[in-house]
Amino acid sequence: MKNIPSVQKSASQPQKLAALRQAHQDWNNTPDVLTRLTRRLSTTLSLEQQLAILADELGSVVPFDTLNYRHRIGKQDFVYATGMGGPHRCEYRLGLEGANYGTLSLYRRQRFSDQELEGVEMILSAAICPIRNACRFIAIEQASLTDSLTGIPNKRAMDDDLQRASQLSERHGQPYSLILCDLDHFKTVNDTHGHVVGDHLLQIAAAELEKAVRTSDSVYRFGGEEFAILLPLTGEQDAREVAERIREAIMAIQVDAGSKELRVTTSCGVATFLPKETAQEWLARADEALYRAKHQGRNCTRVFATIS
Numbered sequence: 001m002k003n004i005p006s007v008q009k010s011a012s013q014p015q016k017l018a019a020l021r022q023a024h025q026d027w028n029n030t031p032d033v034l035t036r037l038t039r040r041l042s043t044t045l046s047l048e049q050q051l052a053i054l055a056d057e058l059g060s061v062v063p064f065d066t067l068n069y070r071h072r073i074g075k076q077d078f079v080y081a082t083g084m085g086g087p088h089r090c091e092y093r094l095g096l097e098g099a100n101y102g103t104l105s106l107y108r109r110q111r112f113s114d115q116e117l118e119g120v121e122m123i124l125s126a127a128i129c130p131i132r133n134a135c136r137f138i139a140i141e142q143a144s145l146t147d148s149l150t151g152i153p154n155k156r157a158m159d160d161d162l163q164r165a166s167q168l169s170e171r172h173g174q175p176y177s178l179i180l181c182d183l184d185h186f187k188t189v190n191d192t193h194g195h196v197v198g199d200h201l202l203q204i205a206a207a208e209l210e211k212a213v214r215t216s217d218s219v220y221r222f223g224g225e226e227f228a229i230l231l232p233l234t235g236e237q238d239a240r241e242v243a244e245r246i247r248e249a250i251m252a253i254q255v256d257a258g259s260k261e262l263r264v265t266t267s268c269g270v271a272t273f274l275p276k277e278t279a280q281e282w283l284a285r286a287d288e289a290l291y292r293a294k295h296q297g298r299n300c301t302r303v304f305a306t307i308s
């Protein structure tokens with residue numbers, strides 16, 4: 001048996017615990033704005049909630065009419081605004097250790113005095129670490145839903161969105177369709193031209209798919225050379241037409257691969273959500289349609305037809 005050292009209690013421990021209890025009470029009830037601000041900010045990693053707390057605490061010391069915050073995190077523009085304008089403005093670029101964490105502007109009808117600006121700066125310097133953490137949290141969340149090669153949403157994002165889409169379709173009785181497309185003979189592309197060219201082709205294919213669909217549609221890479229397109233408010237016939245457009249867009253890709261010009265085709269499977277089915281069943285039907293497209297010659301679209 002291991003020799004576990006006994007815990008030594010010092011004579012001063014009761015006083016230390018009493019002091020800790022007092023400090024905890026003071027920390028909870030403090031009227032000091034910086035302690036309260038940092039305590040409140042530490043309770044959330046949501047950037048939106050942090051900015052609401054910041055606006056609240058800042059406004060208690062330096063009144064303003066509008067607080068506006070803008071930041072681009074990855075591919076996403078994050079904008080937060082409270083209140084209604086004002087001709088006078090002070091603006092801060094929030095930075096820490098060389099990295100930028102957004103621009104915060106305050107507007108109001110009266111000028112900001114030097115003391116007020118100093119107050120704003122003190123409050124922002126106390127808020128910058130939690131804001132940095134919230135920005136990083138958004139970036140990490142985004143990365144976990146993004147395919148690193150093509151920059152489009154990945155399988156995890158697709159699973160989440162399919163789940164949500166099936167619930168929406170069920171609740172509102174509106175059609176949602178799913179297209180799966182799988183590049184044909186992609187192994188041969190890799191074997192003939194190498195993985196670097198294969199990767200390049202996947203990146204071009206992802207970009208072409210995004211160009212071929214509406215901004216309200218979503219494109220995902222959910223496997224090696226497999227992509228999925230979720231089409232809200234789109235029935236079977238329209239989805240088939242989109243799949244054909246996608247097939248033509250992929251066929252039109254030309255990659256200069258040294259001596260030979262490289263072209264590729266894709267097979268597509270389409271399924272429209274059926275009431276009462278799960279997202280997994282919906283996906284399985286689209287996969288079944290894709291399987292048929294592959295086995296009926298490739299470079300074609302097959303629909304898992306439903307009788308309505």
Ligand SMILES: Nc1nc2c(ncn2[C@@H]2O[C@H](COP(=O)(O)OP(=O)(O)OP(=O)(O)O)[C@@H](O)[C@H]2O)c(=O)[nH]1
Nearest residue numbers: 182183184185186187188190195198199224225294
């Ligand atoms: N370059 C590259 N290749 C990949 C990636 N992911 C998967 N692949 C390749 O994609 C190929 C898929 O091969 P298969 O599943 O046999 O399918 P296929 O050759 O496209 O044949 P069909 O789908 O039946 O038309 C494999 O060679 C994988 O190595 C990737 O990220 N980059």
